[in-house]
Amino acid sequence: MAEIKVKNLHKEFGVGDDRVVALENVNLDIEGHVFVSIVGPSGCGKSTLLNILSGIETASSGTVDITQDSHDANPGYVFQAARLLPWRSVMENLMFVQKERDDEARARCQRYLDMVQLGDKGDKFPGELSGGMQQRVGIARAFSIEPDVLFMDEPFSHLDAITARSLRRELHEMWKQTKKTVLFVTHDVGEAVELSNRILVFAKGGKLEDDITVDLPFPRDPSDDAVAVAKAQVLRKFEELDLLAT
Amino acid sequence: MTAAAMDSRPRVPFYRRPVAARILMPIAVIVVWYLVYWTLGSRIFEPPHRVFEFMWNELTLETRLRNGKGPSNLYQMFGLTVVRLFAGFAIAMVVGTVIGLAMGLSKSVNAFFHDWVMAVLAMPALVWALFLGLVFGPQGNQAPIYACILAGIPFVIINVREGVRNTPKELFDMARAFGVPQNKITRNVLLPSLMPFLFAAVRYAFSVGWKGLVIAEVFASDSGMGWAIKFWYDAHQTRGVIGYALFFVAFALALEKLLFEPLAEKAFKWRPRVGDVGVVEEQFLLDQTVEGALEVEQFTGGESDG
Ligand SMILES: Nc1ncnc2c1ncn2[C@@H]1O[C@H](COP(=O)(O)OP(=O)(O)O)[C@@H](O)[C@H]1O
Ligand SMILES: [Mg+2]
Numbered sequence: 001m002a003e004i005k006v007k008n009l010h011k012e013f014g015v016g017d018d019r020v021v022a023l024e025n026v027n028l029d030i031e032g033h034v035f036v037s038i039v040g041p042s043g044c045g046k047s048t049l050l051n052i053l054s055g056i057e058t059a060s061s062g063t064v065d066i067t068q069d070s071h072d073a074n075p076g077y078v079f080q081a082a083r084l085l086p087w088r089s090v091m092e093n094l095m096f097v098q099k100e101r102d103d104e105a106r107a108r109c110q111r112y113l114d115m116v117q118l119g120d121k122g123d124k125f126p127g128e129l130s131g132g133m134q135q136r137v138g139i140a141r142a143f144s145i146e147p148d149v150l151f152m153d154e155p156f157s158h159l160d161a162i163t164a165r166s167l168r169r170e171l172h173e174m175w176k177q178t179k180k181t182v183l184f185v186t187h188d189v190g191e192a193v194e195l196s197n198r199i200l201v202f203a204k205g206g207k208l209e210d211d212i213t214v215d216l217p218f219p220r221d222p223s224d225d226a227v228a229v230a231k232a233q234v235l236r237k238f239e240e241l242d243l244l245a246t
Numbered sequence: 247m248t249a250a251a252m253d254s255r256p257r258v259p260f261y262r263r264p265v266a267a268r269i270l271m272p273i274a275v276i277v278v279w280y281l282v283y284w285t286l287g288s289r290i291f292e293p294p295h296r297v298f299e300f301m302w303n304e305l306t307l308e309t310r311l312r313n314g315k316g317p318s319n320l321y322q323m324f325g326l327t328v329v330r331l332f333a334g335f336a337i338a339m340v341v342g343t344v345i346g347l348a349m350g351l352s353k354s355v356n357a358f359f360h361d362w363v364m365a366v367l368a369m370p371a372l373v374w375a376l377f378l379g380l381v382f383g384p385q386g387n388q389a390p391i392y393a394c395i396l397a398g399i400p401f402v403i404i405n406v407r408e409g410v411r412n413t414p415k416e417l418f419d420m421a422r423a424f425g426v427p428q429n430k431i432t433r434n435v436l437l438p439s440l441m442p443f444l445f446a447a448v449r450y451a452f453s454v455g456w457k458g459l460v461i462a463e464v465f466a467s468d469s470g471m472g473w474a475i476k477f478w479y480d481a482h483q484t485r486g487v488i489g490y491a492l493f494f495v496a497f498a499l500a501l502e503k504l505l506f507e508p509l510a511e512k513a514f515k516w517r518p519r520v521g522d523v524g525v526v527e528e529q530f531l532l533d534q535t536v537e538g539a540l541e542v543e544q545f546t547g548g549e550s551d552g
Contacts, residue, residue, distance in 0.1 A: 054423040074425040083420040087438040087516040096434055097424040125516040145424065 002068050002148035002181040004030040004053065009062035011048055011206070022048040023206035026062070030198075033179040037192035039234070040202030040209075046185040048206070050077070050151045053183070068148040075149040076142030080157060082134040084126040090137050091122035094144045112140040115174060132163035139167070143174060152184045156191070168195065172219065189238070193231045194220050201237060209241050292484045300485040301492065320474075320493070327463065327471040330387055331456055334394025338451045341395075342402025346447075349403065350410025359403070367400040371458040372465070379466025389466040390459050397458025401450030409443025441513055449506060453498065460494065 006028035013020045022045040030036055038046050051057040053064055054077050066075065084093045094109035095101060113119050116136040118129075126134050135155060142150055155171075156164035172195060175182055186192050192199050193214060201210040212234060220227045260266055276294050283293045303309045304320040349356040374396050378389040413436060421431045463472025471494060478486020 051419075051423075055425075056419045056423050075423075077420065077423040079416070079420065081416070083416055085417060085434060085438070087441075088434065096421075096430070097426060127516065151423075 001032055002066070003032075004028065004149065004181065004183075005063075005065040005067075006053075007063045007065075009049075009052065009064065010060045011045070011052060011057070012060050021206055023052075023059075026206065026208050028200070028208070030181060030183070033181060034198055035175055035182045035184065035196045036198045036200060037196040038183060038185045038200045038202060039187065039189060039192050041204060042187065044202040044204050045206035046202060047153050049202075050153050050183060050185060054151055066149060070148075073148055074145060075151055076145055076147040078135075078138050078142045078150070078152040078155045080154045082126070082131075082138040084134060084137055084141075086126050088125075089122065090118065090124050090126065090129070093126065093137060094141050097141055097145055099145075108146070109140075109144045112144040113137075115143070116140045116170060132159050132167065135159060135167065136170075139171065139174075143178065146178075148181060150180045150182045152182065154185055154187065157187070164191075169219075171195070176218070189234050190222055190231055193227060193234060194222055199234060201234075201241065203241055210237055212237065290482065290484055292488070297485045297488050297492070301489045304489065304493075323469065323471050323474045324493070324497075326387075326469050327390075327459065330390045330470065331394060331452075331459055333387070334391045334455050334459060335398065335451050337391075338395045338398040338402055338455060339448065342399045342447065342451070343406050343444075345399075346403040346406025347410055350407040356407070363400050363403050366396055369396075371397050371461045374458065375462040375465040378462060382466070384466055384468045390462040390470060390472070393462030393466075394455040394459035398451035398455030401454055402447040405443045405447040405450065406440075409440045412443070413439050445510065445513060452501065456498065 006026055009023055009026040009028075011021075011023040013022060026049065038049065040046055048057060052059050053066065054075055068075075084090075085096060088096060090113065091106075091109060094113065095105065098105040098109070110119065110122065113122055116139055118133060118136055118140065121129065121133065121137075126137065129137065135158070139155065142152075156167055159167065168191065175195075184192070184195065196214055199210075199212040199214060200208060201212065203209045214230055216226050216230060222228075222231075279294050283291055300309075307319055307321075345359060349359055371393065374393045375389070378392050382388040382392070417435050417439070418431065421435055426434075460470075460472040460475075463470035464476045465472075467473050471490060475487055475490045475494075478484075478490060
């Protein structure tokens, strides 16, 4: 079972007048197969947190500790833009992140392409696919390394509402089947309530302001009363923290 | 109903297809050429059939250039020029890539070289030719090779520098987040992202270097294709000047069709539309500008995230 421990995490960019505090004294403890959403206004350090957790950025101070079932496992990452290699086929994009280039890896990649309904698109180049399909490839890539921990940074925000909705359903299904620990950044409170067990609310200046548990059964229909109530609760929290204005 | 009527595809008549226009062009040129020849009535300006006859005689070694003990036929001249071209091209590529990489990676190195690259670029090839002729004399290969290097190297430097500056950071970050080893990142991210820029550099170094080289052969050499053009010029033989100029163009076209186009096709298969490739695709015979070299399109994997 995966566990993420963050202690006194601090991150700033630049020096002097350009100094920006992206994360301030963040403490976190995430354990087990949970779906955690991170919400907050733009510029509050959400991406920076994922980047530090995934090793793209280094912390200014504090510690980050990720324990996984297999100790050499690597977390998966789904980005806002799909970030595929445009000069490699869809299949090669998935193979690019595999540890081994063997038949087993190839079969696994094919399985996850099937799961995002792109099983027949392995030979295509990313430029030949629509934005929604490219994002699906990005999701398949992250799942294909079968990580215990999955980071997702506003993966649906570039997509149209209908595509985003169907991908949310797919993602929920995949999460249910594979039972990963997911850290999911979004600025869409409805999306957070629909998908997560837990919602972390960040405020400007990179402060973790609130930690809300959403205890509703899945699947959650956004038009369902209980879901609407939970969403209203989170939004009220935003109002209290004065986050809506920013 | 006839078979033709059953074929429902709209058929574009031959004369309206682009290929017809393409064939029409050389015919039009030859017609105009004859018209000018007849109206001019000049004995110096020669008609197409004499030029083609001359070229045929060159190809079959009927005529000889009088060049003392030096090379005296088309193939020897051509061989010399091609050897010089490849030497100059290779040196321009290697030195230009090193300087371009350094300029792309370091602001100080960029500041150090920048004005000099622009100065070399601003200097007409003719001035290099005259200057190099004075320095090295007409014998040997030095003047033409240096002219080829000086003409081509600014384009190599600028393209490589832009390539380094445009490496897709978000793809490197992605690879790092997935824990992909560095050598795999180099092969699958860095090199492919540099490819269009290196390809543009190769094309420019060849096409611009080739022109610089021939100018140097005209003014500062006693051998080669450029020298042959000058030889026929001194002999007041229009057919020789035009004939050798056509050999020159034929070589450039052959290189474009047989080497660069197939290579580009293979290397950039992943691009959605071939027509998009801009600078990389079709510049071999066009006049080159700095802006041209800088037009190399960006092709990063996607918008950067917020
Ligand atoms: N590489 C960087 N250099 C300088 N400042 C940065 C960098 N990355 C992020 N920042 C700053 O850190 C803050 C948090 O950014 P980010 O984590 O991207 O916010 P979010 O994802 O919540 O919108 C912002 O003020 C942003 O301008
Ligand atoms: Mg962000």
